[in-house]
Amino acid sequence: MRRFKRTLAAVALATTVMAGTAGWAVGGEQTVVTGPPAGAAAWRSDGSLHRPLPDPATASPAGVARFFATLDDRQQQELATRHPLIVGNLDGAPLSLRYAANRRAIGAERDLQRARAADPALPAHERERAGDRAGRCARLLAPGRQILAFDPRGRGRLAEVHGDLAAARRTAVVVPGSDIDLDSFDRTKDHYGTPAGMARSLLAETARQAPDTPTAVIAWAGYTTPVGVGLDAATGRLAEAGAGQLDRFLAGLAALAPAAPPALFCHSYGSVLCGLAVHGLDGSEVADLVVLGSPGMRADSAADLHTGARIWATRRNGADWIGKVPNVRLFGLGHGTDPTSAGFGARAVPSDGSHGHSDYFAPGTASLRSFAAITLGTQPGAR
Secondary structure, three states: OHHHHHHHHHHHHHHHHOOOOOOOOEOOOOOOOOOOOOOHHHHHOOOOOOOOOOOOOOOOHHHHHHHHHOOOHHHHHHHHHHOHHHHHOOOOOOHHHHHHHHHHHHHHHHHHHHHHHOOOOOOHHHHHHHHHHHHHHHHHOOOOOEEEEEEOOOOOEEEEEEOOOOOOOEEEEEEOOOOOOOOOOOOOOOHHHOHHHHHHHHHHHHHHHOOOOOEEEEEEEOOOOOOOEOHHHHOOHHHHHHHHHHHHHHHHHHHOOOOOOOEEEEEOHHHHHHHHHOOOOOOOOOOEEEEEOOOOOOOOOHHHHOOOOEEEEEOOOOOOHHHHOOOOOEOOEOOOOOOOOOOOOOEEOOOOOOOOOOOOOOOOOHHHHHHHHHHHOOOOOOO
16 A cells, blocks of 8 residues: 555656656646648549549558659649648658648748738737747748648647758657647757757767768657646657657658668657557667657567667766656556666667756767767667
8 A cells, every 4th residue: 555655646746747848837738630731621632633642641651652653743743732731741752842842831821920910900919929930930941941741730740851861871860858849849948959959969960970971860840749747748648649640750751762760769758659659660660769868658668669679768867857757657647667777678878968858969968979879870789
C-alpha cells in the first residue's frame, strides 16, 4: 500500500511538471488536427487526368510516388497550382513540387491573414494575431527556404528541409516536444529548443565533421504538441494521434529512395511520439532513434519498441529538469521507464557541455558532436 501511495504521488507530480520544451504555465487541452488539409474534397473530384487521383487520406506514399512518376512536368505543375495544400503535404510526391506547392499555400495564407489584420470588423486581438501569422508566413517565404509540409489549421504544422535532400547521402529528422507550432517553429528565444534551430545546428556540425558528405536535416513539426504543463504533456493522447503522421512522413522519405534511412532525433515529449511511431519498423525507414531530455517512451525497454532502429538516449543529469519528472505510468499518466537508465538498454550519448533542457544541439556540446556522428554513421555502433 505504501508503494502504491508513492506511485500515485509520483503520478500527481508528473502531471504538474511534465512539459516538453519551454512552458511552465498551465496548459489547456489541445484539439488534435489530423487528416488531409483543406481542399481534399476538390482534389478527389478533380477529373482533369481522366483517372482518380491518389486519396490523400489512404494512398500509400509509395503509391503516390508511382502515380507522380507517370505524369509529365506540365501535369504535375497544374495539380500543384490547383491543389497546393494537398500536393504540398502529399508524402511521396516529388520534393521540388512540394516545395513549390507549399510556397503557393503559404503565400495564400499570408494574404488571408493580412486581409484579416486590416479588417476593422474584427476585434483588435484577432487583428493582432492575424498580423503576427502573416508575418510568420512571410518569413517562411524567404529565399532559400524549403518547406516540405505546411498546414495552417489550428496552431499550424510544418516541416522544413535544411540542405539538399534530393542529393543527400545522409539524412536526419528532428522531432520537437511541447509548445512548438507555426508561431514558435523558428523563434529566436530558446533557439536550440526549436526544430528549426536544432536542424540548422545539426546540419552545420555534420558539414564540419564530413564536408564531403552531402547531408540534409528535416525539422518536422507535423503533429499537435502539448502546450505548457497539463494532462496533454503527462499523457500519450497527442503522441498517439501524431505517431501515424510521423510514420507516413518517414514512409514518404523511404519512397524517395534516399541513400540511407534517416536518423531520428526526438526531443522531450517528441520522444513519446517517436517511441510509438517506430514500433514495428524494421530499420529500412529509420536507422537510428535518438531521444534527448526524454520523459519516457511508453516502453519498459528498448527491446519493447520492437524496431530495427538502433536506440540512443541522453540527458544532462543535474542540469535538465526533466530528470525530476517521475518515470511512472499509471492510469494513463506518465511515460514510463527512463530511456537513459541502464535497464532500458539504449546506447548512451554523452551530454558534456549542455545546460538545461533545450540546448543539446548547442554548438560545442558533446551531444551535438555525437548527433552528427550518428547521422553520418561514424559514431561507434551507428550504421
